[in-house]
Amino acid sequence: MEGVPHTSIRLRDKDIQSIHDQRHDPEGFSSVADDYDEVIKAVLDHDVLIFATPIYWYGMSGHMKNFVDRWSQSLRDKRYNFKQSLGLKQAYVMATGGDEPRVKGLPLIQQFQYIFGFVGMPFEGYIIGEGNKPGDVLEDKRAIADAKILNGLLKGKQ
Amino acid sequence: MEGVPHTSIRLRDKDIQSIHDQRHDPEGFSSVADDYDEVIKAVLDHDVLIFATPIYWYGMSGHMKNFVDRWSQSLRDKRYNFKQSLGLKQAYVMATGGDEPRVKGLPLIQQFQYIFGFVGMPFEGYIIGEGNKPGDVLEDKRAIADAKILNGLLKGKQ
Amino acid sequence: MEGVPHTSIRLRDKDIQSIHDQRHDPEGFSSVADDYDEVIKAVLDHDVLIFATPIYWYGMSGHMKNFVDRWSQSLRDKRYNFKQSLGLKQAYVMATGGDEPRVKGLPLIQQFQYIFGFVGMPFEGYIIGEGNKPGDVLEDKRAIADAKILNGLLKGKQ
Amino acid sequence: MEGVPHTSIRLRDKDIQSIHDQRHDPEGFSSVADDYDEVIKAVLDHDVLIFATPIYWYGMSGHMKNFVDRWSQSLRDKRYNFKQSLGLKQAYVMATGGDEPRVKGLPLIQQFQYIFGFVGMPFEGYIIGEGNKPGDVLEDKRAIADAKILNGLLKGKQ
Numbered sequence: 001m002e003g004v005p006h007t008s009i010r011l012r013d014k015d016i017q018s019i020h021d022q023r024h025d026p027e028g029f030s031s032v033a034d035d036y037d038e039v040i041k042a043v044l045d046h047d048v049l050i051f052a053t054p055i056y057w058y059g060m061s062g063h064m065k066n067f068v069d070r071w072s073q074s075l076r077d078k079r080y081n082f083k084q085s086l087g088l089k090q091a092y093v094m095a096t097g098g099d100e101p102r103v104k105g106l107p108l109i110q111q112f113q114y115i116f117g118f119v120g121m122p123f124e125g126y127i128i129g130e131g132n133k134p135g136d137v138l139e140d141k142r143a144i145a146d147a148k149i150l151n152g153l154l155k156g157k158q
Numbered sequence: 159m160e161g162v163p164h165t166s167i168r169l170r171d172k173d174i175q176s177i178h179d180q181r182h183d184p185e186g187f188s189s190v191a192d193d194y195d196e197v198i199k200a201v202l203d204h205d206v207l208i209f210a211t212p213i214y215w216y217g218m219s220g221h222m223k224n225f226v227d228r229w230s231q232s233l234r235d236k237r238y239n240f241k242q243s244l245g246l247k248q249a250y251v252m253a254t255g256g257d258e259p260r261v262k263g264l265p266l267i268q269q270f271q272y273i274f275g276f277v278g279m280p281f282e283g284y285i286i287g288e289g290n291k292p293g294d295v296l297e298d299k300r301a302i303a304d305a306k307i308l309n310g311l312l313k314g315k316q
Numbered sequence: 317m318e319g320v321p322h323t324s325i326r327l328r329d330k331d332i333q334s335i336h337d338q339r340h341d342p343e344g345f346s347s348v349a350d351d352y353d354e355v356i357k358a359v360l361d362h363d364v365l366i367f368a369t370p371i372y373w374y375g376m377s378g379h380m381k382n383f384v385d386r387w388s389q390s391l392r393d394k395r396y397n398f399k400q401s402l403g404l405k406q407a408y409v410m411a412t413g414g415d416e417p418r419v420k421g422l423p424l425i426q427q428f429q430y431i432f433g434f435v436g437m438p439f440e441g442y443i444i445g446e447g448n449k450p451g452d453v454l455e456d457k458r459a460i461a462d463a464k465i466l467n468g469l470l471k472g473k474q
Numbered sequence: 475m476e477g478v479p480h481t482s483i484r485l486r487d488k489d490i491q492s493i494h495d496q497r498h499d500p501e502g503f504s505s506v507a508d509d510y511d512e513v514i515k516a517v518l519d520h521d522v523l524i525f526a527t528p529i530y531w532y533g534m535s536g537h538m539k540n541f542v543d544r545w546s547q548s549l550r551d552k553r554y555n556f557k558q559s560l561g562l563k564q565a566y567v568m569a570t571g572g573d574e575p576r577v578k579g580l581p582l583i584q585q586f587q588y589i590f591g592f593v594g595m596p597f598e599g600y601i602i603g604e605g606n607k608p609g610d611v612l613e614d615k616r617a618i619a620d621a622k623i624l625n626g627l628l629k630g631k632q
Binding site: 012018019020021024054056057058059060061062063065066068069071072099104106107108110111114115118133134 | 170176177178179182212214215216217218219220221223224226227229230257262264265266268269272273276291292
């Protein structure tokens, strides 16, 4: 993100509860006292969203899945037009994993395709990196080359 | 599960924390005071595991993802041979969703393929059901036919 | 197809040449002296299309792939509104293979999703059967149950 | 392939018949009078195989599918240990398409994963390029960067 003004949010440092699925309750969703609202406000304030996640068990982290599951609540939240707002943004995915991520990470990419498709948010691209320990990914030449190209693109969008 | 002795665990009624990824900490994982251990013990006590989940945002629920993410901790837990034990079991998946689940649920099936593959647990089969509201799936003739065949199979395994 | 009026076409008994890709030739596609036109006319004359293929190397047979590749030619053929016509039909897929077809056949299902999506033809369903030798699939209870449900559906559409 | 000694084979310029599936015939496969044998000999003579294909209808070209389908014949051909020989090689895939290839080309990558897995040939990597007309792909910066990295790798293997 060098040279690109941005906000970085670590979902694992936030308190985001798993969804309590009240989609079919006559009263709808109850409000939840956690950090979700704060994060979603930041999301809505930005034009480009980068979903960066380790590949845990061939999917996004539970932290991120909890966050995305809660979108079902935001879709019904009268305070904002959640779907329409996301539809005006652009989405990228960055996923890093240790077990053949460029092949075994593909179901995750396909899942994001459907997620973004559901809210009408253009899926602009993704980078898959290989690495087990923190820092390993820096030795993945291809991921680094991809990241540089994305960096140039994002700088151009300012 | 009619006529099949079984234990049913609702992950959403359990307190299972998102993983605190300490795989690369010299001390390893700290123990977590939640219901995970209790659930994993039940898992290890059974021969057949059925992972039943609503399809939330084209993936397993955050509740289930949190549970699976924690397997990284169990893999390193000296109290049991987690991987070997799972390798002796059989796994099934049942997933129900509202948005073309038989197509858009396929990345989830592929993710489970890799999850089960990683621990060497045979992926014996899956049922994808269509339904939005609780109960809807009962009108999905094909899912019901699939479930009856599975029921017969499971009865035969006793 | 018991009780359902239908036309059955065996692509392997037809002479269908691989595409000569002239999409970007100023003159466009040259006509090809093979059975493709005859088959495409039969396709356009029906309301429901069932793409039945053995799973060869985790994909549709080369016979069928050659046939589908030629659609690029039909899309540009002034004799009919190919895309619009297909958009009014309904598509099903039946695929049988010997190596874990319900998991390893899923990329093929996803490919058909994109194929049908491109021409706007609703993807109404698919059946994956397991079997190696001709006839084996008849012992796949689940595929047979699926086929009976589809048979009932198709009878109801008449 | 700059600076890398190689043999380039255009399958579309070869006469390769669709498979006549005689796997279950008591006599086995009959020999076919086309260019398949010549191509397979070249394949067996090399250490690294790059499967380069346009993405036609979200899959490999019919020309390439016909070629791969015929491997079923080579697997039973007593003149060589086909599977073992492939298992000692390394495989790459290069696929270029015009309709969101980095997402809609993923089932093709997954298909190749299974194909290579079946013969035990390591799947070393893939490049997906975007382009419609011949030459377009040269403007896909990311594909070009990927190709340069692969070029360096292949040079290093000599």
